[in-house]
Amino acid sequence: MRMALLEVKNLGISFGGLKAVDNFNVSIEKGELYGLIGPNGAGKTTVFNLLTGVYQPNTGTMELDGVNLVGKSPSEICRSGIARTFQNIRLFKKLSVRDNVKVALHNDVEYSLLASIFRLPSYFSREKAMNEKSREILEVFGLEEYENSYAANLPYGKQRELEIARALATEPKLLLLDEPAAGMNPNETAELMETIKLIRDKFDITILLIEHDMKLVAGICERLTVLNFGTELASGETSEVLNDPKVITAYLGE
């Protein structure tokens, strides 16, 4: 049996009287491509925010590779191996495309403040390593030609890809993608599906994604969880879940 990479049990959070997420359970295995779907306002992004420490859960446990995640800050959770993208793109707009990736290498390639002030040899060698590494990652997405332009000046689809590239640079075990295909046309979505599969294999990571585009979900996700009103409606193999009458009702109404 494969070991579960992410183990979430009974996760819950309420805002005031509203239970945004209630009794959420998921167990994602290493190397899996897992989908999280549901109608608008179902609590999908809230689950991501809980997993990445933006919100602290009221109930439940979360473990990554057996290590507890509850109570950790977002930056600590990143260091323990979860990286994410955002539904509304959050790039470092006034930094170059290359620097966006290099910031994400911050904890990976280190040198001291004194090395940067006095330009010690370690500064040059590590900066060189960073440049090479960031280029490698950018090449996966065909972004290397934009290396020196501001992130804000990239076309929309490229911005989404840069966000994924930046997340990958932190060398995560688990990558969370929040609506990666939002705002993309069918061609771009098809291309994105290939890219997601490719990075899963190339970087040997596990991916959990939120998506509304059913074609993408059906096309690449191996298993799914459907959320509705903060609770789990169904979960299991993609084809079974998508044909579940309960799920169809939640999406289309009676």
Place this chain on the structure above:
Amino acid sequence: MKWNKKVVVRVLAIVLSYVLITVLLRMGLLNRQYTALLVPIGVNIMLAVSLNLVTGFLGELSLGHAGFMSIGAYAGALFTLNVNMPSGISILLAMIIGGVAAAVFGFLIGVPVLRLRGDYLAIVTLAFGEIIKSVLNALSFTNGARGLSKIPSYTNYEHYTLVFVVAVITVLVISNIVDSRHGRAVCSVRDNYIAAESIGISVSRFKILAFVIGAFFAGVAGVIYAHNVGIIKPTTFDYNKSIEILVIVVLGGMGSIKGSIIAAVILTALPELLRGADDLRMLLYSIALIVMMLFNQSGIRERIKGRIESSRKQKAGE
């Protein structure tokens, strides 16, 4: 190699400006009024560049930079007034003491404002500056409202080399930090702190780092200022002084170190250049400020640049 070119340009700029100042002084081309400006220009460059680290690169509006300057000025002046050492050693130690004292306060102010952003943080820094002023006013060893006087003039225009070197060090240290992994982390906090956290950047650490380094150099600038004018009072470092530094940073461009330097030179010299206009002086200064801001911000500069380029291309085509 690209990097080498950058270093060559920097070294040239430093050497040329030093030679220029020396030549102007030695040949007696500057009258007293202008030689007296040399050190204040250096001080303002240091203040503007250090504030730019906080405001331009970290992206937090700080309205209390004069507070850090005053801590440095008082700490440094109290040191030189109370010790009996050769002037060279004395001023160097004073600068270190002033800088460290200001940095400690930068840390102290940095910690509570970690939870704040934007307008709220700006108000807290403003209050901080005013509190420092009031405390300096109330304490007996700072001599209250009368302030400190007879501070030895260790940094008058004759010591322009010392001030020049310290200003260059300030600029180099800050621009080196900005162009490093630490600087990128600081900029990432400015551009999107949620995303910065999500890639493992400890936002609090870099906020404090920027505040402490900014405060340190403001403190050193304060020491130079104190030993240049000889008299310091709490009111010298009020809110107007903070705004004055902020104006330099905004005019030079948020996040542009080169811009801060140029703006510091222009805005320090401008009031003196306008002295001939007597009563109209401050009016003209204000108008000049407005015009410069418009020129900088409304895209006039880009349009002029574009026109020059297109005419050049035309010429090349013919």
